[in-house]
Amino acid sequence: MPNPSQPTFRHRVEFRLFKALDRLLSAFPNSTVQTLGRGMGIFAFHLDRRHRNVALENIRAANLGLTEPQVQEVARESFRHFGGLLFSSIPMMHAEASELDTLVRVEGLEHFDAASAEGKGFIQLTGHYGNWEAIALAQSRHGRGLAVIARELDNPLLEPILTGLRTRFGNTVIPKDGGVRGSLKALKAGLGVGFLMDQDALGMGSFVQFMGRWASTFLTAGTLAVKFDLPILPVFSWPEPDGTITVRFEPAFHAPRSGDLERDIWTATQLMTRRIEDQVRKDPRWWFWMHRRFKTQPQDEHPAPPPEWIESYSAAFPTQA
Secondary structure, three states: OOOOOOOOHHHHHHHHHHHHHHHHHOOOOHHHHHHHHHHHHHHHHHHOHHHHHHHHHHHHHOOOOOOHHHHHHHHHHHHHHHHHHHHHHHHHOOOOHHHHHHHEEEEOHHHHHHHHHOOOOEEEEEOOEOOHHHHHHHHHHOOOOOEEEEOOOOOOOOHHHHHHHHHOOOOEEEEHHHHHHHHHHHHHOOOEEEEEOOOOOHHHOEEEEEOOEEEEEOOHHHHHHHHOOOOEEEEEEEEOOOOOEEEEEOOOEOOOOOOOHHHHHHHHHHHHHHHHHHHHHHOHHHEOOOOOOOOOOOOOOOOOOOHHHHHHHHHHOOOOO
16 A cells, blocks of 8 residues: 555656746736636636536525526636636745735734733634635734644645745644644644634534535534633635735624533534625625535434524524625
């Protein structure tokens, strides 16, 4: 059996292609890199039928009030956006601090400072919206580092490059396999721990409502928030027409605690998921619609939450019109 830590022929080819792309893109200004990436994204939209159909299905099912031409345009723009994100992240690895400041504008750092001032660590909440890598990079450049939970890349030659991007201004990376242990250690040190809460948890999560559908969601962030009464700090990013990125921290909040631990963890997870949904609905073009977020659905062995939990949540936190 091959050693998974040893690079294969495919890994070496991918690494060489990456290095060639890195050299090419480093020669161009950000506007050109964005144009190339967005062009690659729309090429993928037309070529990759499977992911295009996933995106279209997700957008149609989200009840966004869009006509079919608008659905198609949101899907196309999402592909363009993530093509631009992929390409622009490569030269961002080499950007000096002053150059990064011209590319990413950070707002609401006072909310980060307020959450940090509570002194017990906090949950930093975001999703696959805008440019989440730019969030962690820019905030650490401003002296607000955090611990980021991340799954290692399959390619052992590319993994150190991505880790270097995430940690270059002082962030730390927690391997996903040891996420709980690493999170507890970071929280004990008073750090924030970053969670992307919009991934399909398969049979390992609990079902919450997201974009009008059931979505299996990991409970780690909700469990930590409830057990330790941690502040939950939402932060989102989005691209501007001039090619720059805005990162905005929102005021932190605490999940309610009734004494019913299981129910409170579900409520916290639902509240965090709804924060992501609220952002997606503001401008759906920047969410990762091509992900099969809703693949896992309630079954006998993993049922939906009890109706009384849902009714109680809906009464306490009604959806804003």
